[in-house]
Amino acid sequence: MTDFVVENRLFDPAEALPRGELAALQAARLVETVARAQAVPFYREAFARAGVDPASVRGLDDLARLPFTVKDDMRAAYPLGLLAVPRARIARVHGSSGTTGLPTFVAYTRRDLDTWAGLVARFLTAGGLRPEHLVHVAFGYGLFTGGFGLHAGIERVGAGVVPSGGGNTPRQVLLLRDLAADALICTPSYALHLAEVVREAGLGPSDLRLRLGHFGGEPWTEELRQALERELGILAFNNYGLSEVIGPGVSGECAARRGMHVAEDHFLVECLHPETLRPVPDGEVGELCFTSLTKEAMPVIRYRTRDLAALDRSPCPCGRTGARMGRVVGRSDDMLIIRGVNVFPSQVEEALLRVEGTAPHYLIEVSRPGALDEATVKVEVRPADFSDEMRRLVALRDRIDREIQAVTGVRMTVELVAPGSIERSAGKATRVVDRRPPGAR
Template sequence: MGKFRSPEIETASRHTMRIVQSDRLADMVRRVYENVPFYKKKLDECGIRPEDIKSVDDLSKLPFTNKTDLRDNYPYGLFALPLGQVTEIHASSGTTGKQTVVGYTENDLKTWGECAARAITAAGGTHEDVLHVSYGYGLFTGGLGLHYGGQAMGSTVIPASSGNTARQLTIMQDFGSTILCCTPSYAMYLGESREEAGIPLSAIHLKAGIFGAEPWTEQMRKSIEEKLGIKAYDIYGLSEVMGPGVAFECECQDGLHVNEDFFIPEIIDPETGEVLPDGEYGELVFTCITKEALPLIRYRTRDITCLTHGTCACGRTLVKMGKPRGRSDDMLIIRGVNVFPSQIEEVLLHTKGVTANYQIVVERVNNLDTLEVRVEMAPGMDFDAVRLVEEKEREIKGRLHSVLGLSASVTIVEPKSIERSEGKAKRIIDNRHTYD
């Protein structure tokens, strides 16, 4: 039996959870109908009145919300409260359009802290731990989300933010950091930098890491654990729904427990919108049933995963979501074949002689899509041995063809030649729009 932050919820029966969810769902739908003109119009168009939603069984009657809806109502059009009652504002990066703006009341921030605290507890954290937060602070939700979780735990929080890696390693040694929170790609970079600086694992006190904000594989988990001497835990969240802490891994590490007393998850067919049964992969959808400032109905995350119900070996009964395979909007369609970056990463991380640092480059040549994978050779390999490099490129190309079902060119490049990231790694360079 693992340790729990909120045992009455984390180990609740399905009957109890349904009662909690049904009451909160009905209340939330009434609130948005009365306070958010966008949702009132949408529900009226569907012929739905608030009193029609009595339990979670009625969830499928409700319409979907997507990122475009948030952008069309930028910045505060979907808020359910006047700005004077909103305590904090966050926003997405806005790299593909207008930022999506998220508001939090004081109660919303307490909920966020509770969710993140459950994740920290599941990773073995207590009030005695020193939480080293290397997610970016600011409008991005990563840094402050874990910060609030650490505060809710009563832990000591170091708001290191991202960047200045040498200083981060010094802080870890001098301040006694015990739990590291950052993106998995930055954790890898910290591990590499520790090795290069000749800092022994005995000089740092880390026992666990809580990593999220980008997809990562089991092989990458093992590499991080070896380089930092820790147990690495996944955490899931997205700014529109709350931030990190929507779901989290326990010690069993076979799925992420969803904090479903706050967020009701569904899996749908991304093409038809049909709700899929347990175990089937599709698009993850969340309904925020307690948020006061920005409650969302059936928000389409674009993340591809599955859900499973039951009692975990850790003792939690919270529904589990699988590690996301990728995003439906990050999925590349190459010559009619669906390609997820995580598939390519899995191949590379199981190949000796190359590192986890790679880029995927898509071009259009003579109206035909081409796929190139650039990956760094591991330090210590003989980059000048042309024959060895060519053999390794052919090996990876064959493995990729077997997994993807299409041909990709592979280029092995010198160590450290692919730009490192101190936040989310930029893996995909899609140049096809240049030719459209």
């Protein structure tokens, strides 16, 4: 564990705007956003279909009348149909990798890039990054918003960057050791892989100088945070964002680490019941929905993220006034229904992290050989345990079996596999393979 202590510091005074002033700013910016969106045929038509006259939108009470935007709308507008400014004003294009088919592109004006860098700088500062630090970025630099997005935010803080990019893990470990970076930035699953390679190289936290980790890009658990902090000797912070909204920087943790403060002066956040689409009370998990307030190139109105999390609007000791969102517990479209029970991959991860002797690299395979769903969880065993006698492996498997059933309520077949046999990814980890026919999921 690191002895590094994060002193509370704001990057931007707007993070602590009194709620009343914040609401007035949001209302004015919502009116501007609705006007800006009228340059996009998709939004003009969506407003007309919903029977909303854009000129009648005067404040935050009007938000609930506005039409939703979903990922399929973005796909249908391929490549840049949702652009609200002339092409000549595009400063950069990013994209999210579609798991199947075409990417979804997002465009930024010069001012959007400036806004974005400031938002990333906010959460990095809240999570202890200071101008004197050196930061190792192991996110890929490319269409994915992670690499360039974090890079610009680090520079905005005034810290130094090692733009390592994705892949070649042994080389990343070499850079971490020899350049002695203070902070690591990547996905949490990749950080775990890095920690393993560090250990395999016979190194430990004291051979690295890491003190901070800022992880995002995929859902992760509190148990994984503890494992990363232990293995890498860091304080680990969670951040959240998605390219459709702006990229990383939508929200991030402060030193209290009790939820991620949403940059509410730039995004209106709603937490909705995934079926009724009505707001759920604070503290209850719902689907997050964002409306951009300052974006120029591609404003989004009520974008349904499919990410499930709870909001907390109670005051935070750090003085920031933005609502805090809890960890993303799953995606409404990642949710597996196994024999009628809702299961999220994050629950399996939580169960595995309760069991000593497993590396939390896992893959859930779901099939339906007969009338019933069968779920198999492949779990990697740590090298030391893998060479162990059979009796102990059986005991380990039984323990995992019980924990998974305790957390998810579903009985799954547990298969222990050799260390390193589940494919690693520098981006988002693949956690589920669903072999059931599409109609039966």
